[in-house]
Amino acid sequence: xTTRLDKVNTIIGTTELTIxxxxxxxxxxxxxxxxxxxxxxxxxxxxDILTDEGDDKGEEEQEKKILGTSAVEKQxxxxxxxxxxxxxxxxxxxxxxxxxxxxxxxxxxxxxxxGARLATRLCEPLIQILxxxxxxxxxxxxxxxxxxxxxxxxxxxxxxxxxxxxxLQTLQLDYFEREVDQLPLPQTTFPKLQxxxxxxxxxxxxxxxxxxxxxxxxxxxxxxxxxWPRCDLDGCQIQNIFWGYGxxxxxxxxxxxxxxxxxxLHAFLERHATVETFSDGIDYYEGDSGSEPRSLDKHxxxxxxxxxxxxxxxxxxxxxxxxxxxxxxxxxxxxxxxHARSVLTDLSKLPRVKAELEILELHGNVTDWRELEPxxxxxxxxDEGDDKxxxxxxAPMPQVLRACLAGFEKLQELGLGLESGLITHxxxxxxxxxxxxxxxxxxxxxxxxxxxxIPVRALRIWDGRAETLPQDxxxxxxxxxxxxxxxxxxxxxxxxLRLERKEGKVRAVVHRDYRGKKAEAEIxxxxxxxxxxxxxxxxx
Numbered sequence: 045x046t047t048r049l050d051k052v053n054t055i056i057g058t059t060e061l062t063i064x065x066x067x068x069x070x071x072x073x074x075x076x077x078x079x080x081x082x083x084x085x086x087x088x089x090x091x092d093i094l095t096d097e098g099d100d101k102g103e104e105e106q107e108k109k110i111l112g113t114s115a116v117e118k119q120x121x122x123x124x125x126x127x128x129x130x131x132x133x134x135x136x137x138x139x140x141x142x143x144x145x146x147x148x149x150x151x152x153x154x155x156x157x158x159g160a161r162l163a164t165r166l167c168e169p170l171i172q173i174l175x176x177x178x179x180x181x182x183x184x185x186x187x188x189x190x191x192x193x194x195x196x197x198x199x200x201x202x203x204x205x206x207x208x209x210x211x212l213q214t215l216q217l218d219y220f221e222r223e224v225d226q227l228p229l230p231q232t233t234f235p236k237l238q239x240x241x242x243x244x245x246x247x248x249x250x251x252x253x254x255x256x257x258x259x260x261x262x263x264x265x266x267x268x269x270x271x272w273p274r275c276d277l278d279g280c281q282i283q284n285i286f287w288g289y290g291x292x293x294x295x296x297x298x299x300x301x302x303x304x305x306x307x308x309l310h311a312f313l314e315r316h317a318t319v320e321t322f323s324d325g326i327d328y329y330e331g332d333s334g335s336e337p338r339s340l341d342k343h344x345x346x347x348x349x350x351x352x353x354x355x356x357x358x359x360x361x362x363x364x365x366x367x368x369x370x371x372x373x374x375x376x377x378x379x380x381x382x383h384a385r386s387v388l389t390d391l392s393k394l395p396r397v398k399a400e401l402e403i404l405e406l407h408g409n410v411t412d413w414r415e416l417e418p419x420x421x422x423x424x425x426x427d428e429g430d431d432k433x434x435x436x437x438x439a440p441m442p443q444v445l446r447a448c449l450a451g452f453e454k455l456q457e458l459g460l461g462l463e464s465g466l467i468t469h470x471x472x473x474x475x476x477x478x479x480x481x482x483x484x485x486x487x488x489x490x491x492x493x494x495x496x497x498i499p500v501r502a503l504r505i506w507d508g509r510a511e512t513l514p515q516d517x518x519x520x521x522x523x524x525x526x527x528x529x530x531x532x533x534x535x536x537x538x539x540x541l542r543l544e545r546k547e548g549k550v551r552a553v554v555h556r557d558y559r560g561k562k563a564e565a566e567i568x569x570x571x572x573x574x575x576x577x578x579x580x581x582x583x584x
Contacts, residue, residue, distance in 0.1 A: 051096075055084075062090040063173065068166045075169035078176045090182040091173065095218075096189075156222060159194025167201040174204035180211055187218040190246040195220040199228050209234045209261075216241040223247075224282070227254035233261045238293075241269040244282060245301070248273050252282045265291040272301035274327045274355075276335065287312040294318055298575065300325030300355065303335045310338040319345055323352040323575055330357055342369035350375035350576045354407070358383045365394050375576055376401055377459075380408030385444045392448040401452060403579060405459035409467045410482050410507060412441050413460065413490060442493035450495050457581050458494070459504040462486060481509035482535070484517040494525050502530040502580040510535030518552040530555060532580050540580060 051067040053074050061084070065071055078085045143151065174180070183205060187193070197220075209232040216239075219227075224247035240262055244255060252272075259270075268291070272282045282301070287308040294316050303309060303326045313319070322345060328335035337356075340363040348371045353361045358381055364371060376397075378384065384406070391397050416437055449455065462482040471477055487505060494500065503525075513533055524543065531541045531552055542555035 055088075057087075057090075059087065060089040061087045062092060063088060065091070065093040065170070066096075068093075068095070068170075071166070071173075072169040075172045075176075078173055082176075085176040086178055088173075088177040089179055091170075091177075091180065091184070092182075093170070093185040095185070095187040095195075156194045156196065159220070160196040160198070163195045163201075164198045167197055171201055171204045174201075174207070177208070180208040182214040183208070183212060184214070184216040185218060186216060187220065187243075190218050190220050190243065193220050193246075194222070196223045196226050202228050202230075206230050206232055210236070212237050214239040218243040219246060221246045222250060224250035224252055224255060229254050229257050230261055233263070235264060237262045238264055238266040239269075240265055240267070242271070244270075244272045246273070247282045248275060248280045250282055251284055253284045255282075256285050260289050262289075263291070264293055266293050267296040268294060269298040269323075270300070271298075271325070274300075274302050276302055276327075276329070290315055292318070296321040298323035298325070298352075301327065303328040303337060303356075306333075306335060306337050310344070314341070314344050317343075317346050320347050321350040321576060322348055323354065325352075325355040327355045340364065340366070340369075342366055344369075346371060348373055350377075350403075352377040352405075352575050354379045358387050361387060362390060362394070365391070365396050367396060370396075372400070374401060375403040375405075375579070377405035377407065377575065380406055380412050380441065380461075384408075385438055385441070388444055388448040392451040398451045399453055402454050403457040403459070403576075403581075404452070404455060405461070405504075406441075406445070407461035408441070408463070409479070410462040410464040410486065411467065411469065411479050413462055414486065415489065416440055442490060446493040446495060449498050449500075452498060455498055455500055457502040457504065457579055458500050459506070459579070460490065462505060462507040462510070464507050465509045478509070481511065482507035483510070484513050487513070487533075488522045491522055491524055496523070496525050497527075498525060499527045500525050501527055502532065503528060504532040504534065504578070504580055506532075506534035508535065512537055512539075513552075521550045521552060524550055530580050534578075 053067055053071055054064045055074065055077075056062050056064060063074060063078075065074075078088065209230070212234055213236050215234070215237055219242070224244055240259070242255060242258075244250075244252065247255075259268075272285070273280060275281055281304045285305070287305060289312070295318055297316070297319050299309075300323070306328070309326070326337065328337060330336060337360075345364075346369065348364070351361075351364055351373055353364075354377075358378065361376075361378065364373060373396075376391075378387065388406075449458075464479050464481045468476050468478055471479070482505065490505070494503075510533070512535065518541065521543070529543055531543060533539060533541065539554055540556040541552035544551050544553055
């Protein structure tokens with residue numbers, strides 16, 4: 045692990061204290077301070093650890109160290125050479141130096157052992173802190189990058205963490221590569237645990253028995269967030285997760301991964317009629333009995349109020365709005381994909397959606413919402429005949445959105461994702477890169493496609509790369525919907541703006557600024573609820 049001088053560990057708070065760990069190499073300083081002050085240790089209620097990408101070397105980097113960088117690079121060079129078919133005799137001779145499958149297996153095992161040794165060393169002061177504290181309520185260990193990172197935490201760490209099972213209320217764990225296979229079974233229950241977030245997306249083929257046992261040991265869960273691999277291959281899926289648990293108090297669920305046990309998962313959802321917020325990130329193949337979910341019976345999730353559909357065929361979202369089920373869904377989030385246009389059109393025809401939906405979020409890329417530009421390949425390429433002439437670009441999303449929104453009677457908040465940093469494409473200069481970040485021009489174009497008379501009170505736009513909107517634009521906005529009161533622009537910085545109408549002009553003034561520390565803490569607290577916590581208006 046590389047020590048980063050810009051990362052510091054801190055203890056914050058007054059009565060109840062939080063330890064923020066951002067540099068694991070220097071945790072021993074705080075561990076010593078806590079060990080020497082029982083009064084301080086007794087006030088520690090939260091431990092928040094963040095492992096950033098680059099803190100730990102990935103397995104490939106560790107394999108390079110063991111195999112030798114040249115061998116790995118030669119393997120990559122050989123792949124490129126085989127694709128171009130321009131081998132020289134010298135390059136052909138170099139192939140004998142490529143690592144064999146057995147050598148790579150040995151290197152991978154060595155990388156895992158090195159990762160385990162690193163984890164053991166870095167966990168020692170954390171274990172000391174866990175042994176010193178007596179009133180731990182919240183524990184978070186987040187990692188921005190888990191896949192390909194060997195960092196197997198020792199059993200002594202898990203024993204120290206689970207010793208707080210009687211007091212823990214929140215537990216968030218990101219698991220590293222092949223770590224799930226090595227987890228010990230929790231020999232305890234967690235009677236007060238209300239929030240459990242488990243990220244096991246790196247557990248390809250791992251034995252999930254310990255995770256299954258952990259899930260079965262939390263009788264008081266209110267919020268469950270569980271992610272596992274999306275791989276469709278049997279040997280690549282997490283093993284021994286049975287969905288046999290019951291949580292009488294469960295109201296919020298987020299599930300993401302391949303549907304390896306559709307009948308058991310359906311039974312799990314069927315048992316939890318108390319769920320009000322559901323993030324459906326379940327992947328499957330249509331027509332595949334081994335992964336396709338069972339039909340959503342009308343008595344499943346009868347109290348559902350907020351739905352986020354992010355994976356699987358988007359067309360299936362209509363099943364949630366079955367007229368016989370009468371689910372009281374008021375908040376819908378969809379991830380714009382291939383079928384988004386037809387899905388939006390179909391949804392706008394459903395009486396229950398038109399009459400009851402209050403919040404609609406559409407997550408997409410900035411190019412989904414811009415005017416379609418002629419493909420440069422169309423101009424430079426040769427005539428491809430009838431196939432090219434018969435091809436028709438799909439209708440622009442803003443046009444589809446305008447037609448869809450016209451039928452919504454109670455829609456009060458609209459959120460549009462214009463992320464520019466999640467995709468790459470060929471730019472006008474011929475180079476590949478991210479599209480330009482969202483700008484005031486994008487906002488102006490979108491506003492022109494929102495019906496003026498729908499009852500939308502708040503509009504939220506987000507793109508993590510977008511800059512703050514120009515002040516002259518905010519001082520004189522283009523035409524906006526008649527009912528619009530608030531505008532939320534979430535870019536590099538976030539601010540909720542309030543619209544003021546005067547003398548025929550509309551301007552936006554700051555209603556809530558999230559750049560300050562106090563406001564940042566406020567939004568972080570709000571986001572702890574679930575994915576729906578970023579909304580502007582409060583309907584719940």
